[in-house]
Amino acid sequence: VLMTEDARRSRWPIVALLAGIAAVVLIALVAVLARGPAQYDPGTPEGVVQRYSQAVIDGDHATALTYLVPEVAESCEKAPSGSGDHRMTLLGTTERDDTARVEVLIATIYDSGLLGPGEFESEEAFDLVKDGDSWLIETAPFQLSICRERF
Amino acid sequence: MTSAADSLPRASSGGAGTVIRRIILFTLLFTLVVIAAIGLSGLVERIIGANEVIATDGAGLARALTFTLIGVPLAAVLWWWQRRRLAADPSERASLWWALYLAAMYTVSLIVATSSVARVASAGIDGEWRPGELSAAIVWAGVWLWHRSMRRSTATAPTRLADLAIELAALYGLAVAASGAIACLGALISEALFGQQVVASQQWLLPVLQALVWCAMGVLVWWWHWFREGAETAPGVFATVLLVIVIGAAAATTLFSLGTVLFSLLRVLLTTDSPTDALASLDTAIAAALIGGLVWVYHARVIATRSGPTRRAGRLVVSAIALIGAASGFGVIVNALLAVLSPTLIDDDPRTLLLGGVSALVVGAPAWWLAWRPDRRTPEDAADPARRVYLVAVFGASAVVGLVTLLIIGYFTFESLLDGRAGGGLIERIRVPLGLLSATAIVFAYHFAVWRRDRATAPKGQRRAIGRLILVTAGESAEQVARLRSATGAPVTVWTAADPAARMDEEDLPALLESLTTVSAPRVIVVARPGGEAQVVPLAD
Numbered sequence: 001v002l003m004t005e006d007a008r009r010s011r012w013p014i015v016a017l018l019a020g021i022a023a024v025v026l027i028a029l030v031a032v033l034a035r036g037p038a039q040y041d042p043g044t045p046e047g048v049v050q051r052y053s054q055a056v057i058d059g060d061h062a063t064a065l066t067y068l069v070p071e072v073a074e075s076c077e078k079a080p081s082g083s084g085d086h087r088m089t090l091l092g093t094t095e096r097d098d099t100a101r102v103e104v105l106i107a108t109i110y111d112s113g114l115l116g117p118g119e120f121e122s123e124e125a126f127d128l129v130k131d132g133d134s135w136l137i138e139t140a141p142f143q144l145s146i147c148r149e150r151f
Numbered sequence: 152m153t154s155a156a157d158s159l160p161r162a163s164s165g166g167a168g169t170v171i172r173r174i175i176l177f178t179l180l181f182t183l184v185v186i187a188a189i190g191l192s193g194l195v196e197r198i199i200g201a202n203e204v205i206a207t208d209g210a211g212l213a214r215a216l217t218f219t220l221i222g223v224p225l226a227a228v229l230w231w232w233q234r235r236r237l238a239a240d241p242s243e244r245a246s247l248w249w250a251l252y253l254a255a256m257y258t259v260s261l262i263v264a265t266s267s268v269a270r271v272a273s274a275g276i277d278g279e280w281r282p283g284e285l286s287a288a289i290v291w292a293g294v295w296l297w298h299r300s301m302r303r304s305t306a307t308a309p310t311r312l313a314d315l316a317i318e319l320a321a322l323y324g325l326a327v328a329a330s331g332a333i334a335c336l337g338a339l340i341s342e343a344l345f346g347q348q349v350v351a352s353q354q355w356l357l358p359v360l361q362a363l364v365w366c367a368m369g370v371l372v373w374w375w376h377w378f379r380e381g382a383e384t385a386p387g388v389f390a391t392v393l394l395v396i397v398i399g400a401a402a403a404t405t406l407f408s409l410g411t412v413l414f415s416l417l418r419v420l421l422t423t424d425s426p427t428d429a430l431a432s433l434d435t436a437i438a439a440a441l442i443g444g445l446v447w448v449y450h451a452r453v454i455a456t457r458s459g460p461t462r463r464a465g466r467l468v469v470s471a472i473a474l475i476g477a478a479s480g481f482g483v484i485v486n487a488l489l490a491v492l493s494p495t496l497i498d499d500d501p502r503t504l505l506l507g508g509v510s511a512l513v514v515g516a517p518a519w520w521l522a523w524r525p526d527r528r529t530p531e532d533a534a535d536p537a538r539r540v541y542l543v544a545v546f547g548a549s550a551v552v553g554l555v556t557l558l559i560i561g562y563f564t565f566e567s568l569l570d571g572r573a574g575g576g577l578i579e580r581i582r583v584p585l586g587l588l589s590a591t592a593i594v595f596a597y598h599f600a601v602w603r604r605d606r607a608t609a610p611k612g613q614r615r616a617i618g619r620l621i622l623v624t625a626g627e628s629a630e631q632v633a634r635l636r637s638a639t640g641a642p643v644t645v646w647t648a649a650d651p652a653a654r655m656d657e658e659d660l661p662a663l664l665e666s667l668t669t670v671s672a673p674r675v676i677v678v679a680r681p682g683g684e685a686q687v688v689p690l691a692d
Contacts, residue, residue, distance in 0.1 A: 090494040
């Protein structure tokens with residue numbers, strides 16, 4: 001079948017768009033399926049926050065306690081933990097001599113739908129203090145705290 | 152409005168005073184009938200439920216008595232008076248307000264009566280006895296029968312929008328039947344798939360039977376109005392619009408449910424989410440896909456027998472819905488890709504998000520391709536006015552989505568820049584609008600290319616020479632109106648002539664069409680003459 005010049009010219013937009021869509025879908029598939037979670041260095045405030053939060057989400061109370069400052073850890077009265085899914089993105093870290101603040105964006109996911117999850121986002125912060133070479137968490141956002149608040 | 156409606160006799164259509172009188176009278180009648188029905192059903196409830204009463208309140212009985220003793224006589228007097236007018240003056244029966252009142256009361260009484268019956272039956276299955284619902288069902292069924300007889304009596308039947316009531320009733324029946332069937336099937340599938348609940352307060356069969364009652368009620372209402380009352384073959388624009396809406400809703404339900412089914416299965420296979428969580432919505436999705444598909448296929452067969460523009464409108468609606476699904480899916484995929492780029496400390500499984508987008512795209516894109524057929528183009532397609540409306544609607548929707556997403560992206564970008572904290576937080580916050588924006592950009596680019604090509608390939612000289620045609624004639628003229636409209640492409644308004652001899656015959660039409668080809672004016676009056684030949688009067692701007 002001979003394709004006329006006009007028909008060929010009128011066909012290129014859809015071919016180009018289809019190719020672009022296919023490329024994006026492929027890249028997304030590869031990137032999402034191949035990626036392992038990024039691990040931060042345990043010597044940095046971010047690394048401590050990451051390990052602590054993962055332990056809280058996994059329900060590993062004992063491990064989570066080891067990342068807290070001793071004053072908090074010793075008098076910790078266990079709080080009931082929620083079972084929601086969380087997604088936590090690093091916004092930034094401010095390090096001073098012996099304190100640090102890790103700012104994060106916590107999305108609480110309550111429903112996985114076809115066109116994206118239903119979620120609630122809030123900006124929170126962890127406060128850490130330096131203990132020798134390592135960092136310990138002094139306060140954690142309420143979504144990820146394991147100790148009951150005392151008044 | 153429709154040509155059939157426009158060609159109806161409208162003798163003393165009266166002025167604003169008549170219209171206001173009708174609005175007030177029919178609103179009053181509607182209110183009085185509702186009040187009377189509430190009062191009567193309160194009294195009937197006290198009769199049939201007398202054995203059940205443990206404690207009575209004076210207030211309820213007082214209200215029922217008041218509503219009955221005031222509502223019933225006043226409604227009767229008003230109706231008696233209105234009925235005389237309807238019988239005496241044909242313009243009353245042709246009035247829009249009479250048609251609207253009848254359609255509204257017919258549909259409302261049908262809805263209240265059938266839903267009360269269904270509630271009595273579902274409660275009965277559960278072993279409960281609901282005299283209140285039963286009395287409402289009895290009284291409102293009476294109201295329905297009364298209005299049904301008004302619609303059918305030669306003295307009171309509306310001559311305008313005559314089929315509006317049965318079209319609405321058929322739509323209601325279809326909606327109830329479909330949702331009842333989905334609930335029933337969903338409960339069955341859920342029981343088959345996940346059998347044992349940890350704790351169950353009622354037998355699984357109960358909700359299935361209750362949904363079945365609703366479904367049966369809906370099927371009965373739909374069947375009665377669609378086949379017996381003739382909503383299937385009802386003429387007019389409104390029936391066509393309803394048909395297209397039903398097809399759109401059925402297509403949306405089916406495609407969304409198919410996407411959800413695919414998403415659930417992919418989640419079980421490819422993610423770490425717990426199977427119970429992943430399959431939670433599978434039962435309803437399978438049921439909705441099956442029932443939605445059934446409704447869709449049936450109405451697609453109905454619309455296949457209709458005129459060309461109607462068929463094209465149905466295809467365009469399906470294409471629009473599939474396009475929304477596919478584009479949203481692509482937006483979610485971009486969103487998932489961006490989620491990988493942001494520095495996450497802890498993550499829910501990003502594959503869940505990606506698989507949702509992939510499912511929507513995989514279902515939406517082929518459906519869009521089949522409905523829109525980008526590979527098949529004809530000059531007639533390119534000149535189709537419905538297709539132009541579709542393209543403009545796509546541009547409008549793209550513009551709205553583009554504007555909103557750009558505003559959100561702009562806000563977070565500036566916030567991040569002014570905070571001096573660019574990076575991870577920014578991507579995390581703008582990935583949803585950025586995904587939508589990229590999908591919208593693709594949709595816009597494609598349809599813009601189509602629009603330009605349509606303009607190039609559409610047959611030239613499609614501009615209408617006549618903006619509107621006003622036909623002054625006596626007698627039945629629906630056929631002539633249709634031919635005039637298809638020949639000139641202009642909407643046709645019919646003004647009925649008082650002289651019954653002033654009419655055209657079929658053999659006069661070709662000469663008229665011939666003389667119209669040379670006319671170019673925003674409005675043209677065609678006056679039928681007793682001799683047969685028509686006079687053509689082009690009006691100035």
